[in-house]
Amino acid sequence: MMDKVAAGFVSAYGSPPEFIVKAPxxxxxxxxxxxxxxxxxxxxxxxxxxxIACGFQETAGGAETAETETAFLQVTHLQPTQFPPLRAxxxxxxxIQEKHVWTNYVVAAFLGLRDEVQxxxxxxxxxxxxxxxxxxxxxxxxxxxxxSSSAMVVASAMSFAASLGLSPVWSRKELxxxxxxxxxxxxxxxxxxxxxxxxxxxxxxxxKIDFRPSLSCRPVPLPPEVSFVVANSCVEAPKASHAAxxxxxxxxxxxxAAFLLHRELLPSHEPIGREALPAYTLAELxxxxxxxxxxxxxxxxEAAVQLCCSASxxxxxxxxxxxxxxxxxxxxxxxxxxxxxxxxxxGPEVWKRNFNFSPRKRALHVLTESxxxxxxxxxCEDLASGDGGGTKGTREEKLQQLGGLVNGSDESLHNxxxxxxxxxxxxxxxCRATEGVLGSRLTGAGWGGCTVSLVMRDRVGSVIxxxxxxxxxKPRTPPLWVSDDLGTYLFEASPSSGASIFIPNxxxxxxxxxxxxxxxxx
Numbered sequence: 001m002m003d004k005v006a007a008g009f010v011s012a013y014g015s016p017p018e019f020i021v022k023a024p025x026x027x028x029x030x031x032x033x034x035x036x037x038x039x040x041x042x043x044x045x046x047x048x049x050x051x052i053a054c055g056f057q058e059t060a061g062g063a064e065t066a067e068t069e070t071a072f073l074q075v076t077h078l079q080p081t082q083f084p085p086l087r088a089x090x091x092x093x094x095x096i097q098e099k100h101v102w103t104n105y106v107v108a109a110f111l112g113l114r115d116e117v118q119x120x121x122x123x124x125x126x127x128x129x130x131x132x133x134x135x136x137x138x139x140x141x142x143x144x145x146x147x148s149s150s151a152m153v154v155a156s157a158m159s160f161a162a163s164l165g166l167s168p169v170w171s172r173k174e175l176x177x178x179x180x181x182x183x184x185x186x187x188x189x190x191x192x193x194x195x196x197x198x199x200x201x202x203x204x205x206x207x208k209i210d211f212r213p214s215l216s217c218r219p220v221p222l223p224p225e226v227s228f229v230v231a232n233s234c235v236e237a238p239k240a241s242h243a244a245x246x247x248x249x250x251x252x253x254x255x256x257a258a259f260l261l262h263r264e265l266l267p268s269h270e271p272i273g274r275e276a277l278p279a280y281t282l283a284e285l286x287x288x289x290x291x292x293x294x295x296x297x298x299x300x301x302e303a304a305v306q307l308c309c310s311a312s313x314x315x316x317x318x319x320x321x322x323x324x325x326x327x328x329x330x331x332x333x334x335x336x337x338x339x340x341x342x343x344x345x346x347g348p349e350v351w352k353r354n355f356n357f358s359p360r361k362r363a364l365h366v367l368t369e370s371x372x373x374x375x376x377x378x379x380c381e382d383l384a385s386g387d388g389g390g391t392k393g394t395r396e397e398k399l400q401q402l403g404g405l406v407n408g409s410d411e412s413l414h415n416x417x418x419x420x421x422x423x424x425x426x427x428x429x430x431c432r433a434t435e436g437v438l439g440s441r442l443t444g445a446g447w448g449g450c451t452v453s454l455v456m457r458d459r460v461g462s463v464i465x466x467x468x469x470x471x472x473x474k475p476r477t478p479p480l481w482v483s484d485d486l487g488t489y490l491f492e493a494s495p496s497s498g499a500s501i502f503i504p505n506x507x508x509x510x511x512x513x514x515x516x517x518x519x520x521x522x
Contacts (some may be wrong), residue, residue, distance in 0.1 A: 006053055009133070013055065016053055016504070018054055018056070020054070020511060022049045022051055024198055024499065025049065026045060026146060026194045027046045027228070028193065028197075029040060029452065030406060031193075031370070033366065033445070036191030037370075039282070039373070041209050041249050043197040043206065043207060043209065045207075045495065045498055052182040054134055057131035073094070074086070074088075076136070077102070091126050094111065105152040111153075112178050113164075122429040134156070138152075144449045146450060147197075149186070150194035154198045158499060162501060164166050180194075186245050188248060189243075192215065201498040203496055226454055227457045227493075227494070229431070229437075230450050231453070233446075234489065243346070253362040254282060254362050257308075258284070258285045269292055272497065277337055280346035287300075304363070308364040362417060380402070420446055421448055435462070436453070436456040436462060437455050440454070467490055501513070
């Protein structure tokens with residue numbers, strides 16, 4: 001792939017690139033839609049990646065005109081018809097387009113770095129900088145829940161940082177946090193899992209990523225007898241273009257749930273301030289409940305879960321069983337609080353385009369999903385220790401427990417978070433009915449995209465054959481469109497390493513990974 005991208009750069013710009021950035025996609029094993037609520041997740045870096053070849057073009061000689069001047073930035077994709085190029089004559093032309101285009105992710109990365117520079121802790125000198133050229137390709141499926149968008153942001157940020165004199169000034173963790181904020185320029189309000197997985201992952205293990213009290217990451221051993229099979233439903237799920245009615249609406253509902261549950265669980269505690277409301281998470285709620293009641297996080301979580309499950313416990317008013325209409329939300333929030341929530345970065349569009357909200361359902365998924373992440377890791381670590389650990393059962397029974405947690409996540413995503421679709425349900429049903437599959441769930445934001453299945457390693461081939469015949473080759477009207485390379489839709493996934501920069505090694509006629517991102521310790 002790197003040789004292909006390098007050749008594309010030469011074809012587009014007339015000279016070889018100085019370096020190539022590789023940023024992998026992200027496969028989330030368990031812990032969906034909970035990172036932006038402050039809870040830990042368990043993803044891994046995928047083997048598929050986005051690649052950006054970077055270099056500078058010679059500036060035009062003599063007097064320049066609008067037609068001949070060397071641009072500040074040019075971005076070209078291997079498939080320019082599907083992904084139109086970007087030309088920015090100066091840095092002031094780096095603006096997010098109102099109509100969603102793929103180069104918005106490149107621009108978002110630049111704007112995120114610019115924001116960091118403007119804080120005054122680091123500097124860059126753009127004066128006279130011209131001719132930066134990027135050539136892009138990749139094999140991360142688009143709009144499939146494998147985070148091609150975040151891989152694009154990370155790869156772009158690394159390209160800019162390395163090209164414009166910002167290296168090395170940030171650690172991998174710091175760059176992950178910068179990229180998470182930067183991607184919000186595109187319009188989605190993610191929590192940081194994708195960028196952290198892309199930058200912090202290590203080969204051969206999933207990563208437990210936590211966000212409180214600060215970003216941290218540690219490897220989690222996987223049982224050697226299991227693997228993962230990813231299946232693309234072929235239903236595209238573009239997160240940014242439908243954000244107000246899908247992804248961002250869920251963020252809004254979770255913030256609303258955190259306020260309502262706080263008021264009910266801590267009636268005598270100081271209320272959340274209006275200014276803090278748009279950022280108040282369910283994880284912060286549990287920490288506050290635990291501190292005020294003198295209990296552990298698990299006990300605080302159980303109290304919140306019980307409240308979500310029972311309308312009578314809330315008097316039928318605060319967290320009702322049914323959806324809340326706009327009028328009910330307005331009635332439930334004190335004066336000024338709705339304005340604070342609705343005027344946040346995502347608030348105006350979410351409030352304008354939706355008429356009902358389901359904070360109870362969303363909170364119940366988030367709370368139980370966070371517990372499933374903890375349980376999944378506990379079982380994995382018990383299996384790795386071999387001494388029984390803190391979970392009961394034989395090794396086979398513990399593997400079944402892992403599958404049950406994966407299935408429980410999927411059920412919650414479909415029924416409580418309501419981010420599934422018929423095709424994802426069909427795929428997980430097929431997988432669960434296939435011998436050797438322990439569990440199957442949608443992965444990524446949902447509403448389309450991929451499933452991930454926990455599979456006995458010695459049954460991977462037969463599982464892929466079963467899914468091929470029962471899903472991809474099934475007669476349909478209209479027919480399911482897939483390319484000749486079915487392996488891009490259905491494949492075994494293994495944990496890969498995080499993003500890196502590669503430089504040419506003429507002696508070996510290859511590209512060599514650098515330690516550019518590892519010069520600043522985490």
